[in-house]
Amino acid sequence: MSFEQEQSEPNRVRGMRVLITGGLGFIGSNLAIRLVHEGAQVTVVDSMIPEYGGNLWNIEPVRDQVRINIADVRDEHAMKYLLRDRDYLFNLAGQTSHLDSMDYPFPDLDINAKAQLSLLESCRRYNPGVKIVFAGTRQIYGRPRYLPVDEQHPIDPVDVNGINKLAGELYHQLYHRVYGIRTVVLRLTNTYGPRMRVVDARQTFLGIWIRHILEGHPITVYGDGRQVRDFNYVDDVVDAMLLAALSEKANGEVFNLGDEHPLSLKETAELLARCHGRGSYKLVPFPSERKSIDIGDYSGDFRKINGVVNWKPSVSLVDGLTRTLHYYAEYGDRYWPSALAA
16 A cells, blocks of 8 residues: 555644655655655755765755755764754665675675664764664575565575675664664665666666666676566655654564565566567676675565555556656666767
8 A cells, every 4th residue: 555545644744854864866865755745844865975876866856845965874973963853764875785795895884884873873862752764675684595585584694785784774673672762674675766776786786777778788687587586666665664654553663575476587677678668688697796695586575564554565567667667768868878879
C-alpha cells in the first residue's frame, strides 16, 4: 500500500521539519520532492562527492522550496547545527559501492560507520526527540542460505561495505535501546528509478544498464545471468520511509524491503530491452574482483514491514523500468556528458 493510500487522517507531514542526509542523491532527492509536495519543511545536506551520486538537478522540481546545505556527514560541527530543531532525520548518506569499499576501505569506514556514530551522538546531545529512518542494505546478509531472506536470516557480509553498513545499523538500534532515540532501519534491496546514478555501477547495476541501452550498446550481464534479484521502484521505497517515520510501532525495528516477483538478471535484461522497444545483452565472465564478493541469488521477505506499517510495493518492474527509461531519455544530458549524443 502506498503512503498516500494509507493516510486517512489530516496530513501529518505538513509542517514537519525534516533533514535528509544524502539529500541530493538518488533516493534522498525523490524523498525531498515528495515531502515538499506534502507540505514539509525540508533541508537537504549532501557532500557532493563526485563518486557518490549527488546532483543538484535531482531536486530541480522543488529547488526553490528546499534548503540546500553542502556539507559532509563526517563534519560533526555542521551536523550538530543542522540537526537542531528537526522533527525527522532521514539518514541516507553513505558510500554504496561494494568494489570501492574493497579498494578504499577507510573512507567507507568513516562514512558508513564512524560518521553514523557521530550523527547519533549529535542527536543524543542536541535533539534526542528526533525520529530517525536509516537506509540500511540487504548486503549485510551476505550469500543467502534460504529465500526469501527474512530479518532472522544469519548476517554474514561479504565485503567491507556490508560490514560498515551493519555497524551503522547496529549503532541506530543501540541508541534506541539505551537512549530512547526513535530509530527505524530499512534494509533496502535493489532500488531503481529516476535520479539514480547512471554513469557507472557504483549505485546499482541497473543504472549503467539504462545508460547503455539508451546509447544503443548491449547490456553486460556477468556470469550465466541466472542470478536472481528483486527490485523496488524508488517511489515505493519513499513510501516505506514515510510510513516508517510516522509509525510509533516501527520504533526500534529493522525491516526488509523486497518484492514478490524476483527475476534472474538475464530475464531483467530482456525485460528492460522490451520496455525500451529495442536492445540486447551479452553474457561475459565475472571479473575476479566482482565474483569474490557476489552474493548469488537474493530476494527479500517484506512480510514484517507489511504487518507493522502496511507497506508493500505497488509499482511493477515493467512500469518502473518504463518510467525510468522515459526520465533518462528526456534528462540524460543531466547525468552523463555524452547522453544520447547520437
